[in-house]
Amino acid sequence: MPDERKPKKSPYTADRNMPGAFEGETVTRRRFMTATVHGAGAVAASAFALPALAFALGPVFTRQKFDWQLVGNVTDFPTDTYIPRVVAIVAGIGEAGKSTVYMRRRNPAFDKDKPDQYNRIIAISTRCMHLGCPVRYVEAAERFICPCHGGVYDFTGQRTGGPPVRPLDRFYTEIRNGNEVWVGPRYSVNSELHRFSPRDPGEDTDGIGQYLYPARFSTPKK
């Protein structure tokens, strides 16, 4: 029920005794000018602020390319130990873009994940799954060991000790032309070696972690 003691104000400025009001005008010229100036200022500011912001955020949404790289012949790689190969993760920036990959031929005695065309050669990433330091394969212990905070992984890259949250990442590999071993982009695995799109270190792929750390828009696809 409307309050009758307050008469409803007319929308027309002329009826409200505004000085200098025009007939049929509902917004005063002062308010119109204020809104216009603020609006113009907002448009002018967004004209540089929004493109700059999008420019800075662009890489988050840009899918990177990965060039498959030839790293040797099938017979170069043993089945019971790893040999290191260097792969350019990011091309054109020298040493900062390269990473060591430990590689061997698939061996049914250790490798229980489902065989397909991408894991006939096993390529283990040296990026520790704690915070990204480079792990080293120690032949005598048959373990991957991280120098930073003591992460330890077994022969197949499964975590056996220390702070890492998931097994070591792997790379897609393919045998092309019968003999050539090619290395493709990185992928992450969970403790059952199911494949995930590449996650950063420190991001769990088991349990609730796989939902807390979603896939990114920027990681290269095979």
Added chain:
Amino acid sequence: MRLLPPIPDRLKPAPKRPGTAAPQKPLELVQEAGISAVDWIDERTSLSGGLRWLLFRKVPKGTNWFYTLGSATLFAFLSQAVTGVFLAMYYRPDVAGGAYESVRYITNYAFLGEFVRGMHKWGSSVMVILVFLHMARTFFFGAYKYPRELNWVIGVTLLILTMVMSFTGYLLPFDQRAYWATIVGVNINGTGPLIGPYLSDFLRAGPEFGATTLSRFYAIHMLLVPGLIAALVGAHLYLVAKLGTTAPPWLKAEHKEPELEAKAKA
């Protein structure tokens, strides 16, 4: 002008005694010239009022050396700003090896380069230490309480920005330590749930440490954050001058103010 603090006696302009001759000695002439130059500026800007407001504030009894920690932090920031500008004249944010080489050139070959880089490198630690000491002083003296809460909030923002400076600056020498520390630091950011992975991508400019990560860190380090720090330091100082400083907590009010009491009665 009534609200402004009084000018100290020795700075008050004294009228000439009658019969004093116009200045003749060179020193007096130089003094006259200086005064008239300052007058010329003051007549057009009224800056002297602001300076009086800023410099001739009353400070509470018991003010001691702990109260200089804020100025010391500001000095550390200015030192970082000046040495940083001159380091930027030699530094190249080139990820393919040029960055390391340019830092090597600064350290080993540029005249006084080792000194200026050392000032910047060690000064950064000094600044972080001073920020924390200043913060501890404010906390233990209760100087964050009403009406100074906003200044505490600005101060905490400045602390975070100082940390951002430390993080982004650590990468710039681009040696092994810088590279791996940044990898680890970005990955710590990435462990934040849901937005962590995207935050990492933003910091690195992509899914991996890439061609523009270094220049991104460099731009944040030398353009974005210093501007923010300078602006917030201005706001911080304005509030200090506006609200005044606190007396140390061990100081009790020694006597009541008779003038105020008389006013309250009237």
